[in-house]
Amino acid sequence: MALIVQKYGGTSVADPDRIRAVADNVAITKKRGNDVVVVVSAMGKATDNLIALANSVSTTQSGREMDMLLTTGERQTAALLTMALADRGVDAVSYTGSQVGIITDTAHRKAKIVEVKGDRVRVAIADGKVAVIAGFQGVSTDQEITTMGRGASDLTASALAQAMDADACEIYTDVTGVFSADPRIVPQARKLTKVNFDEMLEMAGAGSKVLAMRSVEFARNHDVPLHVRSAFTWEQGTIVSNEEPSVEDPIISGVVTDMTEAKVTVLGVPDRPGVSAALFEPLADANVNVDMIVQNTSTDGTTDISFTMPKADMAQSESIVQAIANEIGATEVTHDDGIAKISLVGAGMKSSPGIAAKMFRVLADENVNIQMISTSTIRVSIIIPSSDMERAAIALHTAFGLDSGADYSAPLPERK
Ligand code: ADP
Ligand code: ASP
Ligand code: MG
Numbered sequence: 001m002a003l004i005v006q007k008y009g010g011t012s013v014a015d016p017d018r019i020r021a022v023a024d025n026v027a028i029t030k031k032r033g034n035d036v037v038v039v040v041s042a043m044g045k046a047t048d049n050l051i052a053l054a055n056s057v058s059t060t061q062s063g064r065e066m067d068m069l070l071t072t073g074e075r076q077t078a079a080l081l082t083m084a085l086a087d088r089g090v091d092a093v094s095y096t097g098s099q100v101g102i103i104t105d106t107a108h109r110k111a112k113i114v115e116v117k118g119d120r121v122r123v124a125i126a127d128g129k130v131a132v133i134a135g136f137q138g139v140s141t142d143q144e145i146t147t148m149g150r151g152a153s154d155l156t157a158s159a160l161a162q163a164m165d166a167d168a169c170e171i172y173t174d175v176t177g178v179f180s181a182d183p184r185i186v187p188q189a190r191k192l193t194k195v196n197f198d199e200m201l202e203m204a205g206a207g208s209k210v211l212a213m214r215s216v217e218f219a220r221n222h223d224v225p226l227h228v229r230s231a232f233t234w235e236q237g238t239i240v241s242n243e244e245p246s247v248e249d250p251i252i253s254g255v256v257t258d259m260t261e262a263k264v265t266v267l268g269v270p271d272r273p274g275v276s277a278a279l280f281e282p283l284a285d286a287n288v289n290v291d292m293i294v295q296n297t298s299t300d301g302t303t304d305i306s307f308t309m310p311k312a313d314m315a316q317s318e319s320i321v322q323a324i325a326n327e328i329g330a331t332e333v334t335h336d337d338g339i340a341k342i343s344l345v346g347a348g349m350k351s352s353p354g355i356a357a358k359m360f361r362v363l364a365d366e367n368v369n370i371q372m373i374s375t376s377t378i379r380v381s382i383i384i385p386s387s388d389m390e391r392a393a394i395a396l397h398t399a400f401g402l403d404s405g406a407d408y409s410a411p412l413p414e415r416k
Pocket of ligand 1: 012179182210211
């Protein structure tokens with residue numbers, strides 16, 4: 001008998017029909033003789049709606065109260081799915097993250113897992129029950145309810161799979177696996193049968209939404225293979241594991257697109273030691289995830305510094321950056337929401353020079369202006385105007401030989 005962790009994302013449980021379809025799959029898995037631990041996300045756009053609700057009520061949103069609010073989304077799905085399982089004669093019980101002992105640090109909205117106790121899950125399984133756990137949440141070492149960042153139900157799943165020593169961790173979503181690009185943007189994207197953890201980590205870190213970065217990090221560190229697959233077609237998906245890529249694999253495995261970042265530019269920054277530290281330390285202290293940073297060469301003793309960060313952190317960092325700019329004598333701070341990041345990721349880059357140059361040539365031929373560039377050993381990322389993103393991604397996908405020869409054919413559910 002195997003122990004299987006199954007995680008269902010927001011679109012997969014978006015309405016009553018979907019919840020019933022998921023209950024059918026859980027029931028089948030259980031009736032085949034497996035033990036099943038289910039992790040659920042909030043229904044559809046429930047988390048976005050809760051954030052919008054908070055915005056419409058108040059501008060004073062402490063992390064603690066936001067986490068109290070946001071965790072209700074997942075809790076709702078867990079209770080509903082458990083009821084649907086009861087209809088199917090499956091003995092199931094729902095739990096919050098706190099109830100199953102997902103212990104985190106105290107950083108509200110971005111909490112990190114410190115420990116997974118899982119005692120109640122073990123008891124439920126020993127009693128022959130399916131445990132249905134509200135994803136995305138835990139309880140802090142200060143006994144406060146926390147959430148672990150957008151998309152973190154994936155992390156709940158990989159952490160529980162590790163804690164329970166599960167035989168499989170299945171991540172059910174609304175596409176049929178991990179593709180060479182987001183099939184919603186590049187229809188010719190190719191399904192990858194397997195992806196290595198390092199590549200998946202770079203793809204997730206570059207902004208590919210299909211798996212949350214920290215779930216991949218966790219899965220890699222604890223060697224928990226993930227099976228990303230569709231809750232709409234139920235077909236075999238993509239295995240993400242520590243298996244090394246073979247020499248026959250393409251040099252580039254994916255083109256990653258990301259529209260979630262904004263760019264901030266601080267103009268007229270005095271060019272002297274300590275200025276970058278003065279700017280970025282307070283942002284780090286405020287838990288703002290700064291991504292790319294570019295500093296221009298100095299002319300007449302001043303320079304410009306641009307950096308990108310999540311749009312969601314913009315409001316928080318705006319006042320911090322403005323205050324520091326005044327303090328250090330910079331002339332102006334500007335913001336740009338209309339940017340997109342495109343990254344090429346591939347383990348084969350290590351041994352294959354010229355990828356960045358080819359990428360820039362493709363973009364030049366498409367008349368796309370590059371604003372920022374950053375690289376790692378297996379990734380090249382650029383910032384461009386968001387209006388050019390789709391065209392650039394499609395052109396790069398073709399130029400690097402990734403097109404599958406046919407458009408994505410499974411249904412692409414609308415995200416309600
Ligand atoms: P869930 O709600 O199931 O967690 P997400 O929205 O977080 O789903 O992730 C699934 C989405 O990720 C897909 O609908 C797809 O648009 C997007 N995506 C981005 N990059 C990729 C990729 N390389 N392969 C597959 N899907 C991708
Ligand atoms: N509901 C949360 C979100 O929308 C967590 C998740 O879906 O994984 O970010
Ligand atoms: Mg997700």
